[in-house]
Amino acid sequence: DADVTQTPRNRITKTGKRIMLECSQTKGHDRMYWYRQDPGLGLRLIYYSFDVKDINKGEISDGYSVSRQAQAKFSLSLESAIPNQTALYFCATSEGGVGYQPQHFGDGTRLSIL
């Protein structure tokens, strides 16, 4: 089983719809992140959370919201989807503490908004 699981893997929806992408992890990491990937732009950070009570905006948070329901669960919502939110979305986790821990990614959710 994957350590970081994203659901759904693919989603096609219409403009204006509310969408939730879910992420769960079994790695026991405190830190969780949501990124989006667009061609030619690498990954950009949407939101991150260092623990259940800590939620922070990343560089492109407009149009998105998140919820950290438990240490292992971090969901991303698009309240009213628009076509330019079509992208590949990744959830990631990392250990906390001192030093530079690598991020561990889910397999991604491919989201298309028509």
Added chain:
Amino acid sequence: AQKITQTQPGMFVQEKEAVTLDCTYDTSDPSYGLFWYKQPSSGEMIFLIYQGSYDQQNATEGRYSLNFQKARKSANLVISASQLGDSAMYFCAMREGGGGFKTIFGAGTRLFVKA
């Protein structure tokens, strides 16, 4: 401000040969970490290798090594003995400030390994 630059949108390499993927970075923070990730066509992101700014030696992980030149602010990934399964997108990334939250990614380099 943080910045990661990968100047090679695409690279070709013959199977069993070595290849270097370039990465330059910009930061004013003396403490930072550098990472390389691989993204196969299936889409997942796989962590490959890490180099800390204070590390004296270049990082190595199996066939992967990181050519870290601090004065030039470069962190090139070297893949030795390329395999067909190495064909993928490769991203260089950096995090500043002692384990801080924000990791920035380069735009990536697509590597094609030829049989």
